[in-house]
Amino acid sequence: MNHHATTNHERITILEIPFDSIKNTEVLTLVLEKLTGNSKHFFVATPNPEMLLEARKNEQFKKILNTTDLNIPDGFGIMLASGIIGKPLKERVTGTDCMQAICHYAPEGTKIFLLGAAPGVAEKTKEILEKRYPNIKVIGTHSGFPAAENDEQSRHLINQSGAELLFVAYGAPKQEMWIARNLPHLTHVKVVMGVGGAFDFISGQIKRAPYWMRKIGLEWFYRLTKQPTRIGRIFNATIKFPIVFVISLFQKR
Ligand code: UDP
Secondary structure, three states: OOOOOOOOOEEEEEOOEEEEEOOHHHHHHHHHHHHHOOOOOEEEEOOOHHHHHHHHHOHHHHHHHOOOOEEOOOOHHHHHHHHHOOOOOOOOOOHHHHHHHHHHHOOOOEEEEEEEOOOOHHHHHHHHHHHHOOOEEEEEEEOOOOOHHHHHHHHHHHHHHOOOEEEEEOOOOHHHHHHHHHHHHOOOOOEEEEOOOHHHHHOOOOOOOOHHHHHOOOHHHHHHHHOHHHHHHHHHHHHHHHHHHHHHHHHHO
């Protein structure tokens, strides 16, 4: 952590969280540069509207999102907010898409570890990823638990595997807190990324919204029909976030 990206792109702030105004291809270039180089512990997060609301009441989470190396906007709401303040972010990147793009272009033999999701899901994800991207090697998977008392076991497995690229799927804010606590102790990890429900999507546990729906900002609606229990979270992203954001604009004046 704390070594910032080498491209000279702009960073903007939304509700006290920095975002990198950077295209998907530039994200990829940066990550690949870290994977082939000798640097370590490059921390990528994909903050979305719900995470920004969470950061307002969780000081520790807010601090973490201010020390990551790259924050790429995940969510239509973030894109809109950046446009409203006159600093439109270049592109939206979801954790799932970013993870797959990284796997696709990762150097031959890149060692990957998948941490998180329900038992069996990471293994299924490994099978699919290795079939789809023969250049990578998923050398370890572990469902584990995000609570600190399990850190030592997970860390041991990751360090022993020699993983250089780590994806953590515990959902926000647990995955970012896990990464912040453990990253200094991960011996070979060059790049780490919190990916939320990505393993569920890649392994086919949960279907993703059709492309056209994602394109017009209706992914939340699709997810509501598939997982109605997410209604509280969807309310936060589509109703509460815009209100809190607009109020914050008036408070600044
Ligand atoms: N998860 C987990 N352990 C936990 C909580 C969550 O492994 O204690 C996993 C869960 O199985 C899922 C992911 O974390 O794969 C979070 O998914 P969610 O859809 O909530 O992600 P988000 O929408 O926050 O990106």
